[in-house]
């Protein structure tokens with residue numbers, strides 16, 4: 576790479592005098608700053624203002640912004656000139672990554688795609704395909720949970736517990752049954768060997784308020800899935816790859832899923848998703864049953880291999896646990912003093928500050944003014960997702976900023 580290489584997009588002025596925001600479909604309300612640079616947990620605006628980023632692009636940039644490791648992996652991958660080939664052809668990066676994923680989870684086979692929703696969509700299709708190998712045509716139902724989030728496509732939004740996300744797009748995918756986390760009778764009430772194809776759950780519910788599911792409940796689900804011949808799917812799109820303080824959050828218990836879906840942090844910020852499929856389900860799949868143009872491309876796969884080498888290292892995972900202790904310790908006195916915050920929940924570095932009123936958006940906005948970027952998880956939980964390799968001192972710094980933010984919100988009440 577030559578520093579003097581001409582830029583691919585020349586640095587000319589704006590294409591028109593219109594506010595460029597008008598070109599964006601209005602699905603988000605982004606804050607007004609323009610971010611132009613990132614380094615570790617810091618994001619910097621075009622005005623030189625620095626923010627401590629405790630969103631990590633919603634649990635994606637687990638190694639921080641501008642990670643030297645990710646950068647090197649991208650550069651190495653580009654050496655061979657391969658960005659994309661499609662799944663019509665083999666490349667070593669993709670196959671090696673599949674082997675690596677199976678080694679750190681359970682024996683099985685891997686399907687690659689490009690996002691969390693795509694991974695979950697694929698898992699639902701695989702579950703139905705497998706269910707009907709021996710089961711009747713009626714065996715297509717999916718059991719999902721209150722508080723869940725699995726994505727925004729038709730299948731995944733159908734199994735997501737947020738009415739505002741679902742209702743404008745009805746009718747959705749039929750055959751969805753709802754149950755309650757921690758209440759196995761609510762699962763048994765809707766589970767049936769002739770109807771249930773899948774049970775899907777996040778071992779730590781993310782969007783739904785950072786709620787760890789008790790490991791014993793996952794074990795109970797394993798038993799119900801076995802009784803019904805249904806596929807148990809763990810969605811670790813957000814909590815996977817050491818964010819929970821274990822490589823995968825399901826490893827806090829002893830239950831194994833039939834499929835594990837992953838995405839967000841897997842390729843250091845490049846889009847990628849994957850489903851790890853246990854052999855019995857995998858054997859029901861034939862060429863042509865499902866597919867993707869981009870999934871498992873050589874560039875993203877190479878980068879994911881590098882990320883995986885880092886986040887699976889036991890000393891890295893220990894580092895996440897240490898940071899958890901430090902951060903939770905720094906937050907405890909803040910909760911103690913606050914009239915709004917009632918506790919901290921979650922595991923590792925996926926943490927939620929629980930409020931006693933639906934004021935998460937106010938706290939996120941106040942923290943923003945203090946130079947700390949956070950994201951809500953429902954109306955009364957503020958989610959904190961720092962990079963997993965963050966400087967420990969910055970955890971204290973974030974806690975200070977959060978304390979000031981809470982104080983302003985409380986003063987305004």
Ligand SMILES: *Cc1c(COP(=O)(O)O)cnc(C)c1O
Nearest residue numbers: 690691692724725726781812813
């Ligand atoms: C973010 C998320 C998804 C959806 O992932 P996308 O990449 O946004 O499609 C699915 N499941 C969980 C648990 C998530 O947090």
